[in-house]
Amino acid sequence: MDVQKMMVVGAGQMGSGIAQVCAMAGYDVFLHDLKQEYVDRGLATITKNLTRQVEKGRMTEEEKESILNRITPSLDLNNARNIDLVIEAVVENMEVKTSIFSQLDEIAPEHAILATNTSSLPITEIAAATKRPEKVIGMHFMNPVPVMKLVEIIRGLATADEVYQTIEDITRKLNKVPVEVNDFPGFVSNRILMPMINEAIYALYEGVATKEAIDEVMKLGMNHPMGPLTLADFIGLDTCLYIMETLHEGFGDDKYRPCPLLRKYVKAGWLGRKTGRGFYTYE
Numbered sequence: 001m002d003v004q005k006m007m008v009v010g011a012g013q014m015g016s017g018i019a020q021v022c023a024m025a026g027y028d029v030f031l032h033d034l035k036q037e038y039v040d041r042g043l044a045t046i047t048k049n050l051t052r053q054v055e056k057g058r059m060t061e062e063e064k065e066s067i068l069n070r071i072t073p074s075l076d077l078n079n080a081r082n083i084d085l086v087i088e089a090v091v092e093n094m095e096v097k098t099s100i101f102s103q104l105d106e107i108a109p110e111h112a113i114l115a116t117n118t119s120s121l122p123i124t125e126i127a128a129a130t131k132r133p134e135k136v137i138g139m140h141f142m143n144p145v146p147v148m149k150l151v152e153i154i155r156g157l158a159t160a161d162e163v164y165q166t167i168e169d170i171t172r173k174l175n176k177v178p179v180e181v182n183d184f185p186g187f188v189s190n191r192i193l194m195p196m197i198n199e200a201i202y203a204l205y206e207g208v209a210t211k212e213a214i215d216e217v218m219k220l221g222m223n224h225p226m227g228p229l230t231l232a233d234f235i236g237l238d239t240c241l242y243i244m245e246t247l248h249e250g251f252g253d254d255k256y257r258p259c260p261l262l263r264k265y266v267k268a269g270w271l272g273r274k275t276g277r278g279f280y281t282y283e
């Protein structure tokens with residue numbers, strides 16, 4: 001299937017990164033969000049990232065401008081009426097996602113693929129909100145999107161082979177590595193990553209070591225680029241909690257029980273880097 005025109009729904013950290021790599025690969029992309037300020041913030045992040053590439057001599061100013069010109073801001077979901085692929089990257093909330101998918105199903109052309117960047121919600125359930133479940137698929141990028149190589153591609157129960165193949169080909173064109181997984185809570189990435197982060201929070205909660213010591217052990221001892229508590233702040237503690245709850249509910253196994261300290265931080269509004277405070281404080 002030939003994909004030329006895309007729309008990324010959600011201009012936050014993930015959505016803006018996805019729009020950036022799609023435009024860099026030569027696709028025309030609408031960057032859609034509810035408010036102008038959200039889209040502006042997303043575009044500002046993309047501009048900053050591309051400017052750094054120019055400064056490092058990896059891209060010319062002209063290339064930067066043509067990438068930016070391929071991204072069109074959008075505040076109207078009806079812009080999806082001419083696109084071939086939508087990648088949704090809004091909040092991790094099933095009601096919000098199913099509402100967007102059922103609207104997109106009405107607006108987007110019949111051939112269009114509807115992908116979701118969900119980090120743990122069932123693709124099959126999101127697909128059921130549409131009349132084209134065979135064209136719904138998970139396309140899970142990692143944060144920061146411009147840097148991380150992996151895209152987990154998740155088949156829903158009804159996803160067509162042709163749709164899977166198209167998404168795998170596009171992922172390669174984005175200079176990423178596709179890995180196929182099935183539709184289980186947390187897929188592979190978060191089924192393994194989040195319990196590790198949750199365990200690190202338990203270690204802090206139970207007084208096994210300081211936050212710095214826990215991070216240092218995992219950084220230097222396991223060669224992780226970031227310690228698990230730093231990584232939790234980077235991902236967002238609300239997102240970590242949400243994913244743990246999805247795993248806990250999805251598997252019904254107490255080994256996925258979110259640590260009470262994680263709940264407490266989220267209740268306090270200490271969500272990590274994005275709010276200036278999580279396990280660490282940020283300027």
Ligand code: CAA
Nearest residue numbers: 049052119141142143144146147148189190225226231235
């Ligand atoms: N956006 C764009 N580029 C970024 C960036 C960002 N937010 N953060 C860092 N970079 C770039 C830097 O510009 C730099 O690029 P150059 O080498 O081309 O100059 C490069 O990444 C390395 O950055 P730094 O030297 O500043 O720092 P670093 O070596 O510590 O790398 C990191 C930063 C890539 C974020 C690294 O710490 C890392 O890999 N951390 C772990 C990230 C991770 O695990 N991500 C997965 C999270 S889980 C997830 O996303 C799934 C989910 O569903 C929750």
